Amino acid sequence: MFYALKIAFRYLTANRAQTGLLIAGVAVGVFVFVFMSALIGGLAVLLIDRTVGDIAHISITPKARDPYVLSASAGSLVAVQKSTEQRELLRTAAAFRPLLLADPDVAVVAEEITGNGFMVKGQAIEPVLFTGVENDQVSAIADIRGNLIAGSDALSLSTMVIGAGLANTLGLSVGQTVKVRSDRGVELTMTLGGIFRLGIASVDDRAAYVSVRAARVLFDLPEGVTRIDLKLNDLKKALVVADRLGAATGLDVVPWQKSNQQLLDGLSAQARSGDLIKMFALVTIVIGVASALLLSTYRRRPEIGIMRAMGASRGFVITVFVVQGALIGLLGGLIGAGLGWLALSPFPPPEMTAGGGLPVDARLGAYDAAILLTTIGAIVAAILPARAAARIDPVEVIGQ
Amino acid sequence: MSDPLIRVDGLTKSFGEAEAAVTVLKGLTLDIAEGDMVALLGPSGSGKSTLLTILGTLMRPSAGSFQMLGVELGDADDAARTAFRNSHIGFVFQFHHLLPDFTALENVVFPAAARRGRERGEDRQRAAMLLDRVGLSNRRDFLATKLSGGQKQRVAIARALMNQPELVLADEPTGNLDRESAAQVMDLLIEINRSERTTFLISTHDENIAARCKRQIHMVDGRIESA
Ligand SMILES: Nc1ncnc2c1ncn2[C@@H]1O[C@H](COP(=O)(O)OP(=O)(O)OP(=O)(O)O)[C@@H](O)[C@H]1O
Numbered sequence A: 001m002f003y004a005l006k007i008a009f010r011y012l013t014a015n016r017a018q019t020g021l022l023i024a025g026v027a028v029g030v031f032v033f034v035f036m037s038a039l040i041g042g043l044a045v046l047l048i049d050r051t052v053g054d055i056a057h058i059s060i061t062p063k064a065r066d067p068y069v070l071s072a073s074a075g076s077l078v079a080v081q082k083s084t085e086q087r088e089l090l091r092t093a094a095a096f097r098p099l100l101l102a103d104p105d106v107a108v109v110a111e112e113i114t115g116n117g118f119m120v121k122g123q124a125i126e127p128v129l130f131t132g133v134e135n136d137q138v139s140a141i142a143d144i145r146g147n148l149i150a151g152s153d154a155l156s157l158s159t160m161v162i163g164a165g166l167a168n169t170l171g172l173s174v175g176q177t178v179k180v181r182s183d184r185g186v187e188l189t190m191t192l193g194g195i196f197r198l199g200i201a202s203v204d205d206r207a208a209y210v211s212v213r214a215a216r217v218l219f220d221l222p223e224g225v226t227r228i229d230l231k232l233n234d235l236k237k238a239l240v241v242a243d244r245l246g247a248a249t250g251l252d253v254v255p256w257q258k259s260n261q262q263l264l265d266g267l268s269a270q271a272r273s274g275d276l277i278k279m280f281a282l283v284t285i286v287i288g289v290a291s292a293l294l295l296s297t298y299r300r301r302p303e304i305g306i307m308r309a310m311g312a313s314r315g316f317v318i319t320v321f322v323v324q325g326a327l328i329g330l331l332g333g334l335i336g337a338g339l340g341w342l343a344l345s346p347f348p349p350p351e352m353t354a355g356g357g358l359p360v361d362a363r364l365g366a367y368d369a370a371i372l373l374t375t376i377g378a379i380v381a382a383i384l385p386a387r388a389a390a391r392i393d394p395v396e397v398i399g400q
Numbered sequence B: 001m002s003d004p005l006i007r008v009d010g011l012t013k014s015f016g017e018a019e020a021a022v023t024v025l026k027g028l029t030l031d032i033a034e035g036d037m038v039a040l041l042g043p044s045g046s047g048k049s050t051l052l053t054i055l056g057t058l059m060r061p062s063a064g065s066f067q068m069l070g071v072e073l074g075d076a077d078d079a080a081r082t083a084f085r086n087s088h089i090g091f092v093f094q095f096h097h098l099l100p101d102f103t104a105l106e107n108v109v110f111p112a113a114a115r116r117g118r119e120r121g122e123d124r125q126r127a128a129m130l131l132d133r134v135g136l137s138n139r140r141d142f143l144a145t146k147l148s149g150g151q152k153q154r155v156a157i158a159r160a161l162m163n164q165p166e167l168v169l170a171d172e173p174t175g176n177l178d179r180e181s182a183a184q185v186m187d188l189l190i191e192i193n194r195s196e197r198t199t200f201l202i203s204t205h206d207e208n209i210a211a212r213c214k215r216q217i218h219m220v221d222g223r224i225e226s227a
């Protein structure tokens, strides 16, 4: 093996120009592989960040109560209706808070009272989704503070913060008062404290943040909340954490993935197309290495015949060529991955990508996989030439 | 009288199939004793190289048996013949056939290194000793391509001796050399035969070379005419 390595190395260094070009070709393939990994990974990071950045990673709601079914006698059909007796409510939300905060993966816990209603200005009436939160928690889940276009995100009993679309439609500006009415018929007059634009139309056109106390009045809820929203330290863990919290609390715990299936489908389709491109890069490497080594076995036919005549086994000849493939793959892999890293590292993380920029993530370059797969690919590529070399008949090349 | 080193019986070699077949060796029977120095003579096309190739285990005969050191090699498989060749047979060809990207010393070490999978220090020492013996101690680290024809042939002889073979097959070893280099190479072979009792079988067209061997075998048209 050591000796085969020495001979392989000698063969590669005997023709530097050819070997250099071959390794450069492999390196370009590896560069494409690394760049595609970083780009597909970065796009996923960017899309998830843009989509999930301003929604809860996990939402906790009470278990939907199944209507009671009174025992039905055999042969009879019973139609049941969803219970309307009680609103679904987390009466003991406060009790859950320490439990949730104790979970190492949970970063933020925000209790909310949500409900529908209207905002009335003159003749205009607009439907509104109210979210009642603690006064200092407006920006706990969505980054309202960072996306304010007027006023502040501080709440009080009579101030609220609304989306820019809603403010536009009603022609509202900060400091003005407006009448709000809940779907339970309660009416309040509130002052507009701030206007935000998240860039999500459904939120910007409909959302209004009010204080919990205002929400209790509007929705006639003296106690409890309707949902608890969580932010996690790592949003990729949402599925696991949701399972865990669901088991611990007995509540309906929904991770963001459940409500964003389309995004996930899109991302996995994107990842598959990325894999396809990477596979083509690898196939190109394999074909390139195989053809170069095959040429080399033809050029070195006489020498290989001599080695065989001197008692070198077929296995030895195979090893010499496979090791050449491995060296080319390893070197091309290292150079390509190194260049890829150099080219990628000046890019900002995808979350920070400005419009028009490439959302590549240098951390997701898959450098080790690129080097490993390239080396394996080059070894596989060397097998055909190596076998051809091992079959060379010494008599044919020695015969004068 | 001990057993001969090589025992050939009814050895036949044909090339091609059916009507197109050409029989090149036509039932050779022959013994070669250990320590002998044999010249193989005959007109061009009489089958000398073909016989050397079969005795060198590089090719299998079509029929007949060929034993060396008591081992039947006529029908041995490739791996067995390769291993046998590596330990027991050395080659010197008309066109030296050195590995061009390797130095003189590396060429000489090759048969030992290929067997063990690595270059041992003691093998390099032996190779250096052999190069010294063929008068090339000052050319050890020259690339094969940087040596003269006579020097290359002497490196090839050193390489043939590397694994201390019982038999060295030389196919027109001096065919490509001027008279003086040819005489030097022949001196060397005779000296090795004498000191090491290595058996030599040398094909040649040169009567002078043949006359310096202990025994002459004449081949004509695939048959041994006189031995
Ligand atoms: N692979 C082969 N296929 C067909 N015929 C072959 C083959 N190898 C050798 N021959 C034939 O066998 C005969 C003997 O060839 P060989 O090379 O053994 O002769 P030689 O005695 O060494 O001749 P020279 O003195 O010219 O080297 C020739 O007629 C040659 O054409």
Ligand SMILES: [Mg+2]
Residues within 6 Å of the ligand: B048, B049, B050, B171
């Ligand atoms: Mg010949």
